[in-house]
Amino acid sequence: MTLDNYRDQVYSCLRCGFCFDLPAEGNRRICPPYCAHGFESYGARGKLAAARALLDGELEIDAEVANRLYACTECGACESQCFKYLPLSEIYRAMKERVVELGWLPEVFQSFADAVKEQGNPYSKEGKDRLAWLPDRRRVGGRASVLLFSGCTPSYLRRGIARSAFQVLEALGSPFTLLADEQCCGHPFLSLGLVSQAQAVAERNLEAILGSGAETVVTPCPGCLKTFRVDMPLLLKKKLPFEVLHLTEYVAREMERGGVYFRRNPGLVTYHDPCNLGRGLGVYDAPRRVATAVPGVRLVEMPRARQAAFCCGHGGFVRAVDLDVAKESAADRWAEAVGTGAEAVLSACPACETAFLEARASTGSPVEVLDIVEFLARAL
Numbered sequence: 001m002t003l004d005n006y007r008d009q010v011y012s013c014l015r016c017g018f019c020f021d022l023p024a025e026g027n028r029r030i031c032p033p034y035c036a037h038g039f040e041s042y043g044a045r046g047k048l049a050a051a052r053a054l055l056d057g058e059l060e061i062d063a064e065v066a067n068r069l070y071a072c073t074e075c076g077a078c079e080s081q082c083f084k085y086l087p088l089s090e091i092y093r094a095m096k097e098r099v100v101e102l103g104w105l106p107e108v109f110q111s112f113a114d115a116v117k118e119q120g121n122p123y124s125k126e127g128k129d130r131l132a133w134l135p136d137r138r139r140v141g142g143r144a145s146v147l148l149f150s151g152c153t154p155s156y157l158r159r160g161i162a163r164s165a166f167q168v169l170e171a172l173g174s175p176f177t178l179l180a181d182e183q184c185c186g187h188p189f190l191s192l193g194l195v196s197q198a199q200a201v202a203e204r205n206l207e208a209i210l211g212s213g214a215e216t217v218v219t220p221c222p223g224c225l226k227t228f229r230v231d232m233p234l235l236l237k238k239k240l241p242f243e244v245l246h247l248t249e250y251v252a253r254e255m256e257r258g259g260v261y262f263r264r265n266p267g268l269v270t271y272h273d274p275c276n277l278g279r280g281l282g283v284y285d286a287p288r289r290v291a292t293a294v295p296g297v298r299l300v301e302m303p304r305a306r307q308a309a310f311c312c313g314h315g316g317f318v319r320a321v322d323l324d325v326a327k328e329s330a331a332d333r334w335a336e337a338v339g340t341g342a343e344a345v346l347s348a349c350p351a352c353e354t355a356f357l358e359a360r361a362s363t364g365s366p367v368e369v370l371d372i373v374e375f376l377a378r379a380l
Helices: 003-010 032-037 044-055 063-070 077-081 088-101 107-119 152-156 159-172 187-192 195-212 222-236 247-257 285-292 315-320 323-338 350-363 372-378
Strands: 146-148 216-219 243-246 267-271 297-299 344-347 368-371
Touching (some): 146 159, 216 222, 222 243, 344 350, 350 368, 368 372
Parallel strands (some): 216 243
16 A cells, blocks of 8 residues: 555554653663664654655655665564554555655665566575575475475575474474475565565465465565565465464474474573564464473573564664664674573574674674574474
8 A cells, every 4th residue: 555545544643652662661762773873763753754744745755764764674663562553564664665666765775676586585696596505305396285485594694594494394204395496485575665576476476385285384484474474465465275384383383283302402592582473473482382392491581572572683674774773783682682691592583593693793702593493403
């Protein structure tokens, strides 16, 4: 929908400020770009003021307006605290569509979009290398009831996650396959406001998944998960004929059926809730259930956990346009994680793992960083 469709919601903002601070946590700021810069225009209340000005013809989009709009990790913290329950994420997307329409999409994001169109991933990597992490290709291109959709970031940048997901499914004895020509889920297009291009990708992915015969699509990437579970049905205007699960949800379900065993791997761990998986999709329990299913593991929670979890700072491709937001948010969250006394920080998102690895490197901390899928593969 266009920004004009959200006029009533934009004008419903009470300017209460709950989108900036979380009273239950000692008024700690919850918005990563607002934390990094301190200017209201980076937060939800400021963005809605800009949206109102755009609707009333009192503001013209330029590079500065576009950069502040895109300096957002899409963490959803503002929306989860909104006193009026406004669909802030939808409004931001509509604002981005307006930016694209007027030709102000930041150049770096245009290069991401071009890479997805031309090479099937936002990193300008060769499509032929997408499955280079596989030990062999015996599960590629077949038909099975379960499809492992590895996603762009695990396939190219965090290959330990993709490899571990494969190992976990093999250990479970799952009848699974992988697409021979897997390409981007379309999340980058949606994040940038290129909705028509996202729709084309959704149509292609639907055809590919149906061709695999899969009844269940499993992915270790929350961005892919949200795109398939929430966005694709809206883009295609129909219910999908298969279910989509995060790998931790799939493992938790298999645990309930019995036959899932992990070897003892004692240690104290803490878990970071990825924004798309937690606030975006409400998946909080499954990762914790599977982590604590490993004998000897003790889980300690961070002060801000579950719905109140602070963003790692690496969502929405924000580091490409505002590195300060990414670095400061990651440092904040990393300090909170290390403060629990845990020996390892677990997450369930490749972007979060990247954020914490960089934060750890900058501090020289001995605390280990693992995706929960890698943690499970180690305990098989």
